[in-house]
Amino acid sequence: EDGYRLWLRYEPLEDAADYLRQIGDTEAGETNETSALAVEELKLGLDGLLGTSRSSKAPKILLGTPESNKAIAKLDLDLSDLGEEGFWVAAAGTKKKKQIVITANTDQGVLYGVFAFLRHLQTEQDLDGLNLKSTPRIEHRLLNHWDNLTRTVERTMAGASIFNWFDLPYYVEPYYHDYARACASIGINGTVLTNVNSNATILRPQYLEKVAALADTFRPYGIKVYLTARFSAPIEIGGLETADPLEPEVIKWWTDKINEIYEYVPDFGGFLVKANSEGQPGPQSYHRDHADGANLLARALAPHQGIVMWRAFVYEFETQEDRHKQAYTEFTGLDGKFEPNVLIQTKNGAIDFMPREPFHPLFGSTPETPLALELQIAQEYTGGDIHMVYLAPMWKEALSADTYVEGVGSTVAKVIDGSVYGHETSAIAGVANIGNARNWTGHPMAAANWYAFGRLAWDYDLSSEQIADEWTRMTFGNESSTVETIESMLLASYENMVSYSMPLGLHHIMYPGHHYGPGPWHDEGRPDWTSIYYHQANEDGIGFDRTETGSDALSQYAPEIIEQWGSPKTIPEKFLLWFHHVDWDFEMKSGNTLWQEICLTYQEGVDGVSEMIGQWESLEGRIDEQRYARVSALLHRQLQDAKFYKDACLAYFHTFAQRPYPEGVEAPEYDLEHYKSFELYHVPGDPGEQW
Ligand code: BDP
Numbered sequence: 001e002d003g004y005r006l007w008l009r010y011e012p013l014e015d016a017a018d019y020l021r022q023i024g025d026t027e028a029g030e031t032n033e034t035s036a037l038a039v040e041e042l043k044l045g046l047d048g049l050l051g052t053s054r055s056s057k058a059p060k061i062l063l064g065t066p067e068s069n070k071a072i073a074k075l076d077l078d079l080s081d082l083g084e085e086g087f088w089v090a091a092a093g094t095k096k097k098k099q100i101v102i103t104a105n106t107d108q109g110v111l112y113g114v115f116a117f118l119r120h121l122q123t124e125q126d127l128d129g130l131n132l133k134s135t136p137r138i139e140h141r142l143l144n145h146w147d148n149l150t151r152t153v154e155r156t157m158a159g160a161s162i163f164n165w166f167d168l169p170y171y172v173e174p175y176y177h178d179y180a181r182a183c184a185s186i187g188i189n190g191t192v193l194t195n196v197n198s199n200a201t202i203l204r205p206q207y208l209e210k211v212a213a214l215a216d217t218f219r220p221y222g223i224k225v226y227l228t229a230r231f232s233a234p235i236e237i238g239g240l241e242t243a244d245p246l247e248p249e250v251i252k253w254w255t256d257k258i259n260e261i262y263e264y265v266p267d268f269g270g271f272l273v274k275a276n277s278e279g280q281p282g283p284q285s286y287h288r289d290h291a292d293g294a295n296l297l298a299r300a301l302a303p304h305q306g307i308v309m310w311r312a313f314v315y316e317f318e319t320q321e322d323r324h325k326q327a328y329t330e331f332t333g334l335d336g337k338f339e340p341n342v343l344i345q346t347k348n349g350a351i352d353f354m355p356r357e358p359f360h361p362l363f364g365s366t367p368e369t370p371l372a373l374e375l376q377i378a379q380e381y382t383g384g385d386i387h388m389v390y391l392a393p394m395w396k397e398a399l400s401a402d403t404y405v406e407g408v409g410s411t412v413a414k415v416i417d418g419s420v421y422g423h424e425t426s427a428i429a430g431v432a433n434i435g436n437a438r439n440w441t442g443h444p445m446a447a448a449n450w451y452a453f454g455r456l457a458w459d460y461d462l463s464s465e466q467i468a469d470e471w472t473r474m475t476f477g478n479e480s481s482t483v484e485t486i487e488s489m490l491l492a493s494y495e496n497m498v499s500y501s502m503p504l505g506l507h508h509i510m511y512p513g514h515h516y517g518p519g520p521w522h523d524e525g526r527p528d529w530t531s532i533y534y535h536q537a538n539e540d541g542i543g544f545d546r547t548e549t550g551s552d553a554l555s556q557y558a559p560e561i562i563e564q565w566g567s568p569k570t571i572p573e574k575f576l577l578w579f580h581h582v583d584w585d586f587e588m589k590s591g592n593t594l595w596q597e598i599c600l601t602y603q604e605g606v607d608g609v610s611e612m613i614g615q616w617e618s619l620e621g622r623i624d625e626q627r628y629a630r631v632s633a634l635l636h637r638q639l640q641d642a643k644f645y646k647d648a649c650l651a652y653f654h655t656f657a658q659r660p661y662p663e664g665v666e667a668p669e670y671d672l673e674h675y676k677s678f679e680l681y682h683v684p685g686d687p688g689e690q691w
Helices: 017-022 033-050 070-075 107-122 175-185 205-221 248-264 290-304 323-332 392-399 412-416 444-458 464-476 480-501 559-565 573-579 594-617 625-657 672-676
Strands: 026-028 060-064 087-093 098-103 131-134 140-144 190-192 224-228 270-273 307-311 342-347 371-376 427-431
Touching: 017 033, 026 033, 033 060, 033 107, 033 205, 060 070, 060 107, 070 098, 087 107, 098 107, 107 131, 107 175, 107 464, 140 444, 175 205, 175 444, 205 224, 205 248, 248 290, 270 290, 290 307, 290 342, 307 427, 342 427, 371 392, 371 412, 392 412, 392 444, 392 464, 392 480, 427 444, 444 464, 444 625, 464 480, 480 594, 480 625, 594 625, 625 672
Parallel strands: 026 060, 060 098, 140 190, 140 427, 190 224, 224 270, 270 307, 307 342, 342 371, 371 427
Antiparallel strands: 087 098, 087 131
16 A cells, blocks of 8 residues: 555445445446546446446436436536536435436536545445535636756655656656546646746747646646746747846747747646746846736736736845735735736745744735635645644635635635635645655655645635545545544644644744754844744744834734734734744743743644654554554654754753743753754755755
8 A cells, every 4th residue: 555546545445235225327428538537437436435246226327417418418407506617416316216416517527526426435425315516616726836847846855746857748657647637536627837936948849848748638637737937038048138028029929938838738727927036037127016027928828818826925135124024015016907817826824834824914905906825735844744744724724814804704715715805716726745756745644735735725614624534534444443543643733743843923943945844043144034033032032023013014914903913912822923022921821931831832742743653553453554654654753853843942942031941841852052063854855956
């Protein structure tokens, strides 16, 4: 059991008898590649779960659209609210002649319906009153691969890039189908093939041919391809002297290039762009703004229905403005200036993908411009695919955060689905954690994050618990104590990780470069990449004052939030040190001082990992050996690293706090120099080595 099959294992169900009475032959309308995939998937799933012999007397499954399947057309179902991608899976027919219908307006919807039905069986749900009707809440649900053409992958540790550019287009790896199928099974409908730190070479014809081969492979699964656009491409591969977005020759170059792309890929999705950020070129190099840059591409894409996802991840140290504030300042100033097919792609928080961030104040602050939410599935700051960390709770926290911009209930989710300001287009992106590791994601448990991203992108109202439950059952089977144990580990894992790495609103105190281990002492180089910029620890206390007395980043939020977060007494303590510089002796809600609370929280995180190990060990013999051993080894590494994180941070902060470690906290084993001298982890894919 090497994990290759992900959550689509279709292992025989323990007790299939009940299902076998209710599921007979399939009657399918098959018209094209997508509907053929739906038929094939249903057969694969049913044969695997229930065995290959089914009774012809049991109720039939009718599969297809009303156009492709006459029996479905006869039922005269109202599918008007299903849109292009929604599906309906239901018990239909009469008492005498029972049937199950899997239908939609499109073949794509039918394929999604098949996956939903199989999930229902795989997780052993009841067929009585079967009625699964669902449409996606967000239009564009994309993976963002930070994959380089050399096949290194930025920030993902699951091996090399799955995109084998060398052999494309002549050889199409069979696993591309499995990738697309896994994505389709959770509703992902687009993929950005290339890194945001981009390379213009992808836009050369020799590469567009390769892109076309991937697009052809993914198309039947409902997945469009997108690319990153390097803003200086007109110079680098076009031979122009400028990339100024207002220069006619530059406009012509991009228009021609985009028209050319559509010759290779007629349904090309569009571009993702990182501009004027961390050394990437952009319009500001020509004294133009982000709207000038985005609109240049958007206008050329519009006739083909392509979109631009322009990233809001911009910050410069030179401005001297708190990094937290810069994207908001920049993009609220441009609201109303973007073409309708531009979305501003914004990370969940204002700094980066920290273990825990308050939501980005840009959400809700651009009434005229749709925002896409960017989440990181790859565990750059959250344990590097070595730690077991189920990220759904973090994403739910962001999605359900209330911006209050249009009154109570204006959640981030409703901003991005377009409903707060009535935007037509909507998008959500997840930075992929996929590589060519046999099990796709390196850590067997990290596949839960790929799964959770897709499920939440489809329906952000699903709970972390439900998603964990589905994934666990599909991945490890339905045996109840196994399911309970793994779910409880998954659900505790996120808080554990925050606690042993950056608790109570601490952020950006990781080791520079690889971002895996602790580096609270880091104080060299670009100031806004150091740790001391963010924690501001001194003899009095710790934390970044972002209230009026400090950088006033808090003023970028709605009054309801300012009121709650404005005082260290009323702010949720998980964000305390994000917004306040607080005395070491500040009294926390628990009655502990801040120093004690910091120490105890780090300890809790470590203890939480020990507990996960105990839980996992209780499963020995009940899980296949291969996955058992791998997770076991990784959990032990996680414990060791969690302790290291705690010890390094406490040893460092202690030099300022100078207070005793509270009871129940294991004091660091070594002195600070030991931790400083240790480069915990070196990743060959450090961006420094790639750029
Ligand atoms: C940071 C990563 C860097 C990415 C950058 C981005 O460290 O590798 O290129 O974000 O999102 O988190 O552009």
